[in-house]
Amino acid sequence: MPITNGSGAFTTFKTAAGSGVVVAQRKRTLLFADATTVVRVTPDT
Numbered sequence: 061m062p063i064t065n066g067s068g069a070f071t072t073f074k075t076a077a078g079s080g081v082v083v084a085q086r087k088r089t090l091l092f093a094d095a096t097t098v099v100r101v102t103p104d105t
Contacts, residue, residue, distance in 0.1 A: 069085050070083065073093070075095070075096055075098060077097075080098060083104060084104055087104035087105065088105055
């Protein structure tokens with residue numbers, strides 16, 4: 061899932077069971093999510 065954070069200082073993407081991935085403001089990244097975890101595929105750019 062491609063993500064671009066256009067609001068707030070940062071946004072955390074997580075599942076109910078996971079710790080999550082933080083994406084900084086005005087940054088974008090590629091995340092992979094399955095039923096239990098979210099992992100970053102590419103660094104914030």
